[in-house]
Amino acid sequence: MRDPLLRFAGYITENGLKNTPQRRRIAEIFFRSGKHLSTEELYDMVRGPEYGIGQATVYRTLKLLCRAGLAREHHFGDLTARYEALDETAHHDHLICTGCGKNVEIVDEEIERQQELVAARNEFLLTSHRMVLYGLCRECAKKKKTDPDALSSPADYKLR
Amino acid sequence: MRDPLLRFAGYITENGLKNTPQRRRIAEIFFRSGKHLSTEELYDMVRGPEYGIGQATVYRTLKLLCRAGLAREHHFGDLTARYEALDETAHHDHLICTGCGKNVEIVDEEIERQQELVAARNEFLLTSHRMVLYGLCRECAKKKKTDPDALSSPADYKLR
DNA sequence: CTTGTTGCAAAGGATTTGCACGGCT
DNA sequence: AGCCGTGCAAATCCTTTGCAACAAG
Numbered sequence: 001m002r003d004p005l006l007r008f009a010g011y012i013t014e015n016g017l018k019n020t021p022q023r024r025r026i027a028e029i030f031f032r033s034g035k036h037l038s039t040e041e042l043y044d045m046v047r048g049p050e051y052g053i054g055q056a057t058v059y060r061t062l063k064l065l066c067r068a069g070l071a072r073e074h075h076f077g078d079l080t081a082r083y084e085a086l087d088e089t090a091h092h093d094h095l096i097c098t099g100c101g102k103n104v105e106i107v108d109e110e111i112e113r114q115q116e117l118v119a120a121r122n123e124f125l126l127t128s129h130r131m132v133l134y135g136l137c138r139e140c141a142k143k144k145k146t147d148p149d150a151l152s153s154p155a156d157y158k159l160r
Numbered sequence: 161m162r163d164p165l166l167r168f169a170g171y172i173t174e175n176g177l178k179n180t181p182q183r184r185r186i187a188e189i190f191f192r193s194g195k196h197l198s199t200e201e202l203y204d205m206v207r208g209p210e211y212g213i214g215q216a217t218v219y220r221t222l223k224l225l226c227r228a229g230l231a232r233e234h235h236f237g238d239l240t241a242r243y244e245a246l247d248e249t250a251h252h253d254h255l256i257c258t259g260c261g262k263n264v265e266i267v268d269e270e271i272e273r274q275q276e277l278v279a280a281r282n283e284f285l286l287t288s289h290r291m292v293l294y295g296l297c298r299e300c301a302k303k304k305k306t307d308p309d310a311l312s313s314p315a316d317y318k319l320r
Numbered sequence: 321c322t323t324g325t326t327g328c329a330a331a332g333g334a335t336t337t338g339c340a341c342g343g344c345t
Numbered sequence: 346a347g348c349c350g351t352g353c354a355a356a357t358c359c360t361t362t363g364c365a366a367c368a369a370g
Contacts, residue, residue: 018344018349039335054352059335075235079360080334095282108278114271115293122255122264124295131291133275135284178324178369199360214327219360239335240359 004031004070004085011068022053026061027070036074036082036103076103076132093131099140106133164191164230164245171228182213186221187230196234196242196263236263236292253291259300266293 008027012019029045030037037045043058062083065071072086076096092105111131119126136144168187172179189205190197197205203218222243225231234242236256252265271291279286296304 016349020344020350022351052352056336056353057351060350095279095284097284098287104282104284106278106282108274111271111274111278114268114274115291118266118268118271119255119293119295122266123298124255124257124264124293125301126293126295127258128295129291129293131275131289133279133284133286133289135279135286135288138283141285173370176324176370180325180369182326212327216328216361217326220325 004087008065008068008070011070017064022057023061023064025051025053026058027065030062030065030071030083031085035084035105036076037084038080038082040080042083074130093133095133095135097137097140098134099136099143102137164247168225168228168230171230177224182217183221183224185211185213186218187225190222190225190231190243191245195244195265196236197244198240198242200240202243234290253293255293255295257297257300258294259296259303262297 005024005027008023009019011017012023026042026046030042033042033045039055039058039062042062043053043055046058047053062071062073065083066073070086071083074082074084074094076082076094077098092107093111095104095106096102115129116126165184165187168183169179171177172183186202186206190202193202193205199215199218199222202222203213203215206218207213222231222233225243226233230246231243232246234244234254236242236254237258250267252267253271255264255266256262275289276286
């Protein structure tokens, strides 16, 4: 059962919850569209002329998806949370350009292996992790050479 | 010049800012005390009977410390920001127990090296990174075997 | 003196919650 | 019928900002 929508439906019934049209619509749009949406972005996508879905429901459903293990909450540089669909067959980390915000998904077997090792060394049973690399993409690095002030500094980017 | 307080003073003068008693006190307490304080915790430590320091000043000073490269903002599981002193001679990542909240600082040369590689492979100039491993420490893993409900699930922990 | 800094309180932004209503089961 | 879920608006929580008084350089 690979389809996240089905998995969501499964989670719902298994836990005595209810499969409402709002939840279906939110999940559907969430899984279909790109990654790393903020609640507000998703809210905007979800509410059509014929749908009157409330913000609160979006928040609640996103949390529910997290609880179901189908989504994950991120805090990158800004203060608003962003959610990404979680497909256990395709875990990944992030590489973010602090100049233009470009967000590349990465995976590195070697790092994953090493993480397990570090955890074991500390007598921890590793359940998950989160890794974000910050840097400048080629274009922004070049731009920076031309006009150093054109880009906000990495330090500033991480400020909030 | 290893002392962060001196470095802070240096940053202040170099940038035409002012070395006020509030800033001195906040920085002093921040660097002396443990890691990963929230603004509120620091605020409580900073305001003594004889000091009337405002919240806003604590927020502002913490930001300033980040800008000076002497502190770093973190968002672990909760929604409030936590700050940690940054000593460039001792970068580290985190290993957190989702059972009891234990927070172990870790460094792994191999991982650091590999991160550079991954960035380079994507034509990124790496400036910094952040990595948090989540798991269960030995005690909590044991506890979980005895009474699985005694601990909040990792998923819940990460919810917010 | 000039300009940055502070404290307070008000403003802001994101997320949660109380509550009455509506809809599954 | 009973209970969960929804929408709305009010409430919270954390953080930022405007402003007048103040203090460092």
